[in-house]
Amino acid sequence: MKGAEAIIKALKKEDVEHVFGYPGGAVIDLYDAIHEDDDLKHILTRHEQGAAHAADGYARVTGKAGVCIATSGPGATNLVTGIATAHMDSVPVVALTGQVPVEMIGNDAFQEADTTGITIPITKHNQLLKESKNILSTIKKSFHIAETGRNGPVLIDIPKDLQSEDIDFDYPKDISLPGYNPTFRPHELQIKKAVDAIMEARRPVIYAGGGVIASNASKELRELSETIMAPVTTTLLAKGCYNEESDLCLGMLGMHGTKEANYAITESDLIIAVGARFDDRVTGKIEGFAPNAKIVHIDIDPAEIGKNVKTHIPIVGDAKKALNKLIKRINRKKIKKENTEWHNKIKRWKKEKSESLKSEGKRIKPQFVVKKISEKTPDDTILATEVGQCQMWAAHYYKFKKPRTFLTSGGLGTMGYGLPASIGAQIAAPDKKVWNIAGDGSIQMNIQEIATAVKFNLPINIAILNNNYLGMVRQWQELFFDERYSQTHLGENPDFSKIAEGFGAKGMVVEKDSEVEEAIDIANSTDKPVLIDFKVKKEENVYPMVPSGSTLTEMLERKDIKGD
Incomplete structure (x- = not known):
């Protein structure tokens, strides 16, 4: 069969049901094969970046690699932001890009770009095919790499002539990758050391990252937390791995973390970090991060352990396997389950939050909108976000209860992520x-x-x-640049509701608190896309906030800011 037909058949061997993409000259053979196939469903996005983000959203919801396709040159470069987003958040994506014919590579042919060279820093692996006989083994290898160990995006660059060459379809059952051997099983001695530290701790805190969701370890995380009565704080990407209505949930930590999470981390004597990487948004000033805590760090990627924060007990391995081993080894009869003073202190921090979400006759408070969406949607609702203040308000005021229900660009902070990601999620x-x-x-x-x-x-x-603002940048300009709002005021935005209607969706405009719930109900009961333009307070800020270079306890809160 033709190389293009073989690619489609190989994707189906990898249980791919949907692909997201945009056609072009260098993938026209591949698209002809898609046209002739009745099983593989292709989602035509309106931009290649949208295809990459949709594949990313699909992957986060299913746990399987999302697949996106683009042509050579500008098609491939338009994927770059989406691939980088997936790379920073460890999301399995397989990107197929067209390339000019093999003999024309390097001659500046029409729509030629060095796609593999461009994407080396933002992929877990990439490969430019030079011979059609390598197509099938490369696809098999790519899915294996994307979906095992620390997940990530893989790109295959496929010259146009290889897609039209005849090849024998003999899809490999196994793949040999001598240089790729992720460690899944944690070392028993390290597990014993971690258990000993847990048995001695008086103020333990579990710090959960996106690796908990990637390894499907939410159940084990909850069991460990309840066994040792340790409160749980999550990163942005881990939201949903722990029921946020639990008394032991501290919410998100870090720059825009909750007061109880940041204070608990700072005063803890043991941090059990699971599938997290201690990034700068989490730690604040490194010298002041958890100064009195022993740190147990569980991660499948050994490069992350000790990279940013000194680790006392490193455990390399799959989070689910490691948590299961910890749970089995803990002596439940001897564990110090309750430290009343510690838990009472956490309860006091939680109670200190007092904030009115009413508009007081002005434009709606954005937090109020997010809270109402949280209250009026089912527990398994999937929430995607764009990036900026809207993202942080979603993280704080939407109560997540289940894993794989929160999609956001964490590491790269990609504006424009949420809408295409929500398309991938709905598919x-x-x-x-x-x-x-x-x-x-x-x-x-x-x-x-x-x-x-x-x-x-x-x-x-x-x-x-x-x-009407680029809100997060405007907030920094207000607090640290004497309100010099350089290029952050958008002026009068277009009528988003009419734009939605122009595309064939339903559009609404909401300007009062009293209209919010009805609009949400209408959206929830409408069987086509709905856009609601909530006119919110123009200069509302996200709090708490840890300024750059500060420790987690040096949070700015609403009462600290003059004139807000």
């Missing part, structure tokens, strides 16, 4: 509600993907928190 989970919390700046990055949602009858709901 992956057609029976679930999907919401996208957006800012008026971010939504305009990939607003064209509303057309994709309409074409494929995807009833996603888009809530724009419209404050």
